[in-house]
Amino acid sequence: MVHESIAATHAVVTLDVALPDVFWGWYVTMNMWAKSIGTGLVFMLFLLLRKNPNEVDSGLRTKTMIVSFVFMNIFLLFTWLDLHQMWRMWHIFFYPHWTSAITVGAWMATLFVGLEFLMIVIMIKNNGTAAFDKLLFWVTLLAIPVTLYTAGIMAEATARELWQMPTEAVQMILAATLSGSAAMILIGGSKFSDETKAFLGNILGLSALMAFIIYMSEYIFGAMKAEEVAAILSYVKGDGEYSTMFWIGQWVAYLLPMLLVALYRVSKSNALLSLAAILAIVGLWVVKHVWLVIPQLLPLS
Amino acid sequence: MQLGFLVDLHLCMGCKGCEIACKVENEVPLSTWRLRVKYVDVGVFPETKRTFTPLRCNHCENAPCERICPVSALHYIENGIVNIDKERCIGCAGCVMACPYGAIYIDPETQTADKCTYCAHRIASSMMPACVVACPVEANIFGDLDDPTSNISKYIQEHRDVQVRKPEKGTNPHHFYVGAGQVHLNPLASEREEGYNLFNKITKLPLGGHH
Numbered sequence: 001m002v003h004e005s006i007a008a009t010h011a012v013v014t015l016d017v018a019l020p021d022v023f024w025g026w027y028v029t030m031n032m033w034a035k036s037i038g039t040g041l042v043f044m045l046f047l048l049l050r051k052n053p054n055e056v057d058s059g060l061r062t063k064t065m066i067v068s069f070v071f072m073n074i075f076l077l078f079t080w081l082d083l084h085q086m087w088r089m090w091h092i093f094f095y096p097h098w099t100s101a102i103t104v105g106a107w108m109a110t111l112f113v114g115l116e117f118l119m120i121v122i123m124i125k126n127n128g129t130a131a132f133d134k135l136l137f138w139v140t141l142l143a144i145p146v147t148l149y150t151a152g153i154m155a156e157a158t159a160r161e162l163w164q165m166p167t168e169a170v171q172m173i174l175a176a177t178l179s180g181s182a183a184m185i186l187i188g189g190s191k192f193s194d195e196t197k198a199f200l201g202n203i204l205g206l207s208a209l210m211a212f213i214i215y216m217s218e219y220i221f222g223a224m225k226a227e228e229v230a231a232i233l234s235y236v237k238g239d240g241e242y243s244t245m246f247w248i249g250q251w252v253a254y255l256l257p258m259l260l261v262a263l264y265r266v267s268k269s270n271a272l273l274s275l276a277a278i279l280a281i282v283g284l285w286v287v288k289h290v291w292l293v294i295p296q297l298l299p300l301s
Numbered sequence: 302m303q304l305g306f307l308v309d310l311h312l313c314m315g316c317k318g319c320e321i322a323c324k325v326e327n328e329v330p331l332s333t334w335r336l337r338v339k340y341v342d343v344g345v346f347p348e349t350k351r352t353f354t355p356l357r358c359n360h361c362e363n364a365p366c367e368r369i370c371p372v373s374a375l376h377y378i379e380n381g382i383v384n385i386d387k388e389r390c391i392g393c394a395g396c397v398m399a400c401p402y403g404a405i406y407i408d409p410e411t412q413t414a415d416k417c418t419y420c421a422h423r424i425a426s427s428m429m430p431a432c433v434v435a436c437p438v439e440a441n442i443f444g445d446l447d448d449p450t451s452n453i454s455k456y457i458q459e460h461r462d463v464q465v466r467k468p469e470k471g472t473n474p475h476h477f478y479v480g481a482g483q484v485h486l487n488p489l490a491s492e493r494e495e496g497y498n499l500f501n502k503i504t505k506l507p508l509g510g511h512h
Contacts, residue, residue, distance in 0.1 A: 011484040011491035014351070015340035019403070023394045084392025084412040091372040091391050102371035102395050157398040158365035158470055231489055299488045300403030301339065301356050301466075 022296045027082040029289040031075050032150055036172070036284065038072035039143040040180020044200065046140040048184070049133065052196050061132055062123040063187055069116045076109065101152030112146045115139050147176045160295035161228035167218065171211060178207035178253070179284050182277035190270055198265065201273055204280060205261035212254035215287070228298065235294040246290045253283025303381035304419060305446040305475040307453050307463070308355050310485060312440035315340060315353030322435030326420060333406045335417040336432055341484045341491045354485040355441070358383065358404040358417035359466065359474035366396035366405060374414065381475055382421050387413045401470045419443070446475060
């Protein structure tokens with residue numbers, strides 16, 4: 001419709017002000033990426049404790065929680081650095097506005113990181129696996145909204161038509177299971193049994209497959225119902241500004257890890273599984289970055 | 302009282318008097334605008350015409366910026382204006398991402414969000430917004446939408462082609478246009494070609510985030 005109207009009217013913007021460029025850039029990509037790993041590891045630890053508790057010793061519990069804690073702090077650090085008035089961060093806690101997913105997310109993430117710290121202390125000081133496991137249940141429950149709230153922020157970003165809530169919520173969970181399983185494969189290494197490695201590999205491969213299907217669905221069909229989405233997707237189609245980056249992300253985060261997991265199932269090669277895990281973690285950053293930036297390239301007025 | 306704006310595009314001649322008045326009144330820093338007039342040229346020479354569209358905050362009844370603001374820096378005041386408390390703003394740019402009209406910017410001096418407030422400080426002193434006063438052809442009509450006898454209410458009643466920008470977003474803007482077409486209101490209905498912009502080469506400013 002847009003192209004037809006331009007062709008008919010020959011309408012060209014001849015005077016406008018300088019439009020602001022990308023506001024949420026790679027700091028926000030770091031935020032989403034690190035949070036996916038942080039919460040994803042909690043999901044994986046919870047699942048492993050139910051599936052193969054014998055393989056989850058106190059060392060793995062502590063190590064996993066510390067890695068998750070580090071990534072959650074990376075997430076918080078970049079969230080803080082991205083604020084133009086970072087020293088006013090405390091306003092979120094003293095003047096909270098509860099309709100904002102940013103507020104709700106900040107409170108939940110703070111509680112989540114506090115509980116993680118408590119669990120690490122419990123393990124290091126008392127080796128209290130019973131208390132740790134009890135807390136882990138509640139922390140895993142909390143990890144779900146902590147993972148999802150960024151999708152809520154994207155949904156509240158009314159100006160960015162590409163980010164639709166149900167889709168982004170699913171992508172956030174899949175990003176957590178993809179990067180969480182990948183990080184767990186790297187943490188556990190050769191200590192895990194073949195069964196556990198296959199289990200984590202399956203989660204990695206299936207998360208990659210489902211996320212890839214959703215991205216391709218949006219890529220192919222997204223433009224058919226909304227002209228804004230069509231205009232945004234043109235940045236990753238053909239010779240679009242972010243086309244190469246988009247496809248590098250899809251290959252590195254999803255397609256290659258899927259292939260490598262399939263090969264691992266045949267060969268049982270740890271190196272292949274580790275490579276799949278590394279690629280998934282690296283590629284996820286690229287995928288998230290492209291999807292974050294492209295809606296911001298569109299003029300709104 | 303619900304204050305609203307209406308611009309009669311039949312009258313607007315693109316003088317940018319409103320833009321300058323706004324800049325001066327609100328001390329809007331260089332490279333940023335609370336109100337701006339966009340020019341779109343339509344047609345092929347010699348059958349061409351130039352259209353002018355003043356663009357400012359729409360003071361939506363269902364404002365996405367107010368909803369997403371984590372600290373209520375963007376808030377409603379009782380006359381329907383979406384106001385901003387710059388002392389409270391943390392500069393997260395959530396409002397910039399949420400506003401479908403691109404009406405909010407980060408002030409490069411204060412590093413906080415800013416936008417048109419319908420000159421709330423002037424209204425508090427029973428004065429009209431600076432842009433209304435400056436307009437030489439009275440294309441800006443400002444008043445109380447709840448009062449059927451106000452100029453803006455009468456104007457809306459008398460004209461059939463009253464439109465808002467992006468009605469599909471469900472924001473219920475309190476900012477209306479008379480005499481607008483697709484090229485005025487839909488950013489996708491006109492091309493933006495490099496070389497035909499006053500601000501060519503600096504059409505994108507590094508004001509935003511980190512990328």
